[in-house]
Amino acid sequence: MRRDRSPASHVRHAGHRVLFGLLVIGVGVVVLLDNLRLFDISLMRTFWPLALVIWGVARLAWPMHRGSGLMGAILIVAGLMVTAQNLGYLQFHWRDWWPVFIIVFGVSIVMRGLWPRPVDPAWSNEITLEHGEQVDIQASFSAVSQRNDSTAFKGGRITSTFGGVELDLTQARMAGPEARLDISARFSGVELRVPRDWQIAVEVASTFGGVEDKTVPPMTPGPRLILTGEVMFGGVEIKY
Secondary structure, eight states: OOOOOOHHHHHHHHHHHHHHHHHHHHHHHHHHHHHHHOOOTTHHHHHTTTTHHHHHHHHHOOOOTTTTHHHHHHHHHHHHHHHHHHTTTOOHHHHHTHHHHHHHHHHHHHHHHHHHHOOOOOTTTTTTEOOOOOEEEEEEEEEEEEEEEOOBBBBEEEEEEEEEEEEEETTBSSSSEEEEEEEEESSOOEEEEEEEETEEEEEEEEESSSSEOOOOOOOOOOEEEEEEEEEOOOOEEEEE
């Protein structure tokens, strides 16, 4: 069941969908022109970093949190620098500069902690309420906010690429002693809210990313949620 959305939420989601649609159309046009011998697809190897610029502009236009502005600016600069390097106008070694991504990610986390996004009706109205035993969330160049209140929760999967996911499980209950939730987050952020009596086991591999577990193990052992998967250039936050 989906709640009614405010005009502001319609604008934000429409913007994400339009941007993603334009990117898909652009790729299709390039491939078609290459098949017709009207375009050299090797040019994509030179100008692909402009996708980072577009992503950065999207983060500035439709911010998800306080750190979106900083992340958007960094993406724009990085995209322009890589494009300039591909064109031969700039020379630098990623091997020396990759720690910058870790620094930026850390600053973004700090900004979200110091200035959390205000809870307003425009955001709360975006939440999708689900009752299924398993979740299957996919977010590509978009934001998904979902609440699950299943009385027999068994886990599921979250897949996000260049997007953001918020999953609220505070009203959910497990059917058995444990449930398994697989997370694949690439250039994405995932926020997971769980009941206070759940135990959290993190088995997520991370590459230039991280998992932050803000929960406290309950005094009495309760149901266990096992998190598996991979995080690349992104982050997962678990809290109450």
